[in-house]
Amino acid sequence: MEIVNITKSYDSSFVKQVEKESGQNMSHCYQCGNCTAGCPYTFVYDQPVNQIMRLVQAGQKETVLKSKSLWLCATCESCTTRCPNNIDVAHIMDVLRHMARREGYAPVPTVKSFWDSFLSSVEKHGRVFEIGLLASYIAKTGRFWTDVDLGPKVLPKGKMHFKPPQIQGKEEVQKIFNRFKEESRK
Amino acid sequence: MPILEGKELRIVGFLCNWCSYGGADTAGVGRFKQPTDLRVIKVPCSGRIDPLFIVKTLLAGADGVLVSGCHPRDCHYTEGNFYARRRLEMLKRFLPIMGIDAKRFEYTWVSASEGQRWQEVVTKFTEQIHELGAAPKIVGAEAEETLKLMEAAL
Amino acid sequence: MKIGVFVCHCGTNIEGTVDTAAVAAASREFPGVVFATDTMYACSEPGQDGIIEAIKEHKLDGVVVASCTPRMHEPTFRRTLERAGLNRYLFEMANIREHVSWIGKDREANTNKSADLVRMAAAKLLKNRPLFSKQFPVNKSVMVVGGGVAGIQAALDCANGGLKVVLVEKDTTIGGKMAKLDKTFPTVDCSSCVLGPLMVDVAQHPNINLHAYSEIEEVNGYVGNFEIKVKKKASYVDWDACTGCGLCVEKCPSRKATDFFNEKLATTKAINIPFPQAIPKKAKIDPDFCMKIQKDKCGVCAKVCPSEAIDFTQKDEFITENVGAVVAATGFDLFDWTVYGQYGGGKYPDVITSLQYERMLSASGPSEGHIKRPSDGKEPKNVVFIQCVGSRDKSVGRPYCSGFCCMYTAKQTILTKDHIPDSQSHVFYMDIRSPGKLYDEFTRRAMEEYGANYIRGRVSMIYPKGDNLVVRGADTLMGAQVEIDADLVVLAVGAEASVGATDLAKKLRISYDAYGFFMEGHPKLKPVETNTAGVYLAGACQGPKDIPASVAQGSAAASKVLGLFSQDMLASDPQVSVVDIKRCIGCGKCIQTCPFGAIKEIDFRGMKKADVIETICQGCGICTSTCPQGAVQLQHFTDNQILAEVNAICRF
Amino acid sequence: MSDSLNYAYYPGCSGTGTSIEYDMSTRAICAKLGITLNEIPDWSCCGSTPAHTVDHTLSSALSARNLALVEKMNLSTAITPCPSCLTNLKTATHRMGKDEFRDDVNKLLDTPYNGGVDTKSVLQIIVEDMGLDALKSKVVKPLKGLKVAAYYGCIMNRPPEVMNFDDPEHPMAMDNILTALGATVLPFPLKVECCGASFGIPRKDIVMSLSGKLLDAAQDIGATALVTACPLCQMNLDLRQDQINSANGAKHNIPVFYYTQLIGLALGLDEKELGIDKLCVSPRKVINDIGAEDAS
């Protein structure tokens, strides 16, 4: 492992930004590990969530933002519910994801693509169009749907529609997305 | 100068010796930063505080008066703060009649262990007084008149 | 009056943010001030000598010291004045440290405010009058409240010092938590071997009068002369007659009574003696479980008792004790851990508390020293210990460290290995706090010699799987989530203020902190005193403490009491109220409001007047603000003195 | 009393598709229980997890559009069967308690949302507004002999400050309902453990592991059926049960009901109406065994 030169790599503005966007005080974390102990996703994380908290405290921006863990957190709220210091850990994970996105990190591309496909489906139709979402996900990732075996279980039961949902407020929803994009460009 | 003109206003605090004065000390020991306007007068018990002190203080030119004692039921002298509460409640209702903004006077309970709470109380009250600004001066006969009214009422 | 002003630097504590020289300079302009200087450490020997010299040189007859809080050094400087031949009340302090230099960094504002506080102090001082104490006799007996190891130590030290001691214990036996422990760190010697003899000494000491199963009902009076009403709770057994033979317990058919002594690990009889070495060894009936009291059946105990001690109609009894001092030693209680749903919230029988585990380990416990799982009586092989349960946890309102649980957990892992050699202990910890003599060596021994597996991290959940419990935690040093299949889980539950501590504090008129622990007079200088003269603290009632510290504080409290009683007479505080007989109209309002009954009505040439009984007056001043005539004035805090301070800052 | 059981209803996207049987059974039992559901006209997607991973303002705006529609309906309470939708709707209201955030969100909307809507799960109103006694009195076919494990999923009750319902570690709402229906509810230790959520598509391995543990735990305690309140959980446990079996070398064959379907059965509703046939793992045997003890 590399030596971390704290004087050089400590990024105080990063810590402040995380605190501002999440409304949490990072110094409250005393590294007990309760969040990691309860996190169902620790087994696939590259950094357990308590270490993410530590890395943020230590201002290690890059290490945090390129962490895969951010993309594998399911916002299950186990960490937030059990943190002895009442830190909303899941909220911080969310905020870190926002920052990672803004800075162009996406170390687990499949997850990002899935979320993106989901949202574009909402943007387009106002509601999720499940088959369309799958098609778009496959197109983005180039992975043929790994769940082909599920097709026969779902389709005959009339659970998925081949036609996108039709809602009148579709444009309204699109406007939400458009305004959001404008606002974030500001 | 009694206060730093432009920066500070005249705020007088009456604190009981056992709880709130101790709480203010605890805040100091904890280095809990506070505005500098407040000047503290120590009394043995909030029950020692005659409502007329507060009226006289306000008439004498204070912009705000803060009274703080032990929490109800925690009084070092068992029930002094109950007397205080009753009298100060009365006073609060009479102040506007005398032409004094009731917001210039506040009473609260802070225990000797509550340094943090003291910091909050002082900060909040000082901000409140700064929002109201310097008190209009009631002078001469008018002041005498007010004082007499108060004396009769309380 | 010629006033001298001394502005203290306190090293950099004050000087760092206050220009003390400027404060001294400004002071010279204040009415009455003839001399002012700044000084490095006013309370030090040269500092005090400087004050004395100045008094003599400048013929001062009043002194203002601007320094720390009067709660710290007012008595010091009053003595200084006396040494210079001045009356101690011709002195005022301006608190420019706690109230100025420590709460802000703006040097200009601080300097100005400090000068202001000196101006107020000087203005009040101009109205001060010499006051003189009266002597009053001391009742040289002491009441110790709480008979844990701290209270026992305090009681024995006082009794050995020749004082009469009244020991009041709310349970039927003294001993406190220590009586429930198996062995104690860091020596791992048997708890009852250490405590037992002390308890016997208490029972046999001619100077100790023990009221067990009793509580404080009411406290009146003041240092040297307290009058305390004690409630002796109904035990339904005449303790003068009971010999503790135990026949009644043996024969009582009601076996389901809650066994508090064994931390509810077992049940006990409706009539019982908590443990064989109990002091006093007397039987008590738990009315909730007694068939005679509940249903008017049975009565077996009364039939078998050879001493005819059973009395089903017994009522609470009240007695009054007169003492000169009180030591509060009411100890602690355990945090109710069932708020942790993730640990099962009390649903899993094999998740127990550390104190329950002590009972299990103890040869006199319900399992006779065999470690058995409550669920099925099996001997556990994998035992998981979780530290900081209900401590260092803001989310449950307990942010403080309980101090001794790291140590007793290490002890319990050692004892576990002793009891079950093929067992494995696992300890989840956040930090190991073991700063005493031989303490860290002790926790190291648990790991190195006894093979306890210490895992740095907290546990997020426990759930049952088959016969076992899965404990899921984190090993933060390994950076991993870990799971242990445990047979038994022991929670190192934290300490909190004992039930009823705040009620007692109110009766004794002492302060307590946000968690209900009693407040000491000063964290460093008065660790066993309280703010109420004559009331002292010992043991865990002041904050979590292990046995050595509790015993040390018990002895310290005793030495304070012995010191107080080394004088035959105490000096009264002259800061009491005085009635100006000419102004008093005899309306009686002050008599009604005085909380201490310190004012009586007298007849003065045929007229009703009020009169303050000096020794009873506590100096609260409630009468003063009640009197419509301004006739009764609290000395040193008269209307004029307080208004002088007001005018010093407002009127110009 | 039934007057008061009148709510705006938000089915959620999956309710129109992969969890259509949840929506069907919810509507069916509500009709039977006298709970009036007024579907929010022209509701749109709440954005689910993907939205809040992008931005909180966007996520809240997608929810707030629907809540603004509820305000127009003059109803004070909106209910939804789906915990994921619920979280989004609740979090939006919670966060919009802060003026600055509310203004930011409303900037994205045509119709601003003022924050006056209370959101609850269908589960919560059955337990709290209607009450178990009322439910019990309507049971015509008690679920005797059915041994179930009630699985709540991770976000139904967490974080407690926002969700404000039931116990965050040991929720009991479904357990109590199922007991009232006459079923035997086994103590399920992993009630609030995450099933793998929406990672089914991008990271199937995760779901195989997490949902696998849930199925194992249900088997350990001897449950003959799992009961859920969440479309994602149900899908992971039911639709993917075969995949889980082959990934983990297991042989689970345990039907996974929505609790609403079991209420429906106990109320004597038609299986068709409850979408029982839409479940992947066949519940036939389990349903046939209900009351078997009684008969014998």
Ligand SMILES: Cc1cc2nc3c(=O)[nH]c(=O)nc-3n(C[C@H](O)[C@H](O)[C@H](O)COP(=O)(O)OP(=O)(O)OC[C@H]3O[C@@H](n4cnc5c(N)ncnc54)[C@H](O)[C@@H]3O)c2cc1C
């Ligand atoms: C599981 C466990 C293991 C421990 N192991 C060790 C160890 O190995 N070594 C060690 O040094 N320390 C150990 N300790 C700490 C030890 O228990 C305390 O240091 C010690 O008990 C403190 O003594 P105390 O007298 O202050 O309080 P307590 O023991 O709590 O005694 C207080 C007494 O006051 C009585 N009382 C309470 N309120 C009132 C009232 N209002 N009126 C009258 N009486 C009242 C109580 O009934 C009790 O008898 C352990 C603690 C625990 C929980």
Ligand SMILES: Cc1cc2nc3c(=O)[nH]c(=O)nc-3n(C[C@H](O)[C@H](O)[C@H](O)COP(=O)(O)OP(=O)(O)OC[C@H]3O[C@@H](n4cnc5c(N)ncnc54)[C@H](O)[C@@H]3O)c2cc1C
């Ligand atoms: C850097 C540092 C910072 C600290 N900060 C804090 C703090 O912030 N708060 C706190 O509570 N504690 C603090 N401490 C601890 C504190 O210093 C001790 O608790 C305290 O000094 C102990 O007092 P003492 O009287 O027992 O011993 P000492 O202070 O060591 O006094 C012993 C005295 O005995 C004299 N002496 C020694 N041998 C003989 C002899 N043979 N004959 C005659 N005289 C002898 C010595 O000269 C000395 O004057 C700190 C300690 C250090 C080192």
Ligand code: SF4
């Ligand atoms: S649970 Fe809270 S305090 Fe503990 S490591 Fe996680 S964030 Fe930090």
Ligand code: SF4
């Ligand atoms: S919210 Fe994310 S980080 Fe927290 S426990 Fe759940 S998956 Fe882990």
Ligand code: SF4
């Ligand atoms: S008198 Fe007070 S302020 Fe001055 S040196 Fe002593 S402790 Fe410090």
Ligand code: SF4
């Ligand atoms: S039988 Fe009588 S003397 Fe013996 S312990 Fe019981 S009450 Fe006391």
Ligand code: SF4
């Ligand atoms: S009368 Fe009560 S205490 Fe006595 S033997 Fe019977 S049940 Fe036990």
Ligand code: SF4
């Ligand atoms: S003593 Fe140890 S176990 Fe107890 S609260 Fe402190 S750190 Fe935790």
Ligand code: SF4
């Ligand atoms: S000051 Fe007055 S009210 Fe207070 S104790 Fe003395 S006489 Fe009583």
Ligand code: SF4
């Ligand atoms: S209140 Fe004043 S006037 Fe009345 S009796 Fe007391 S001292 Fe006299």
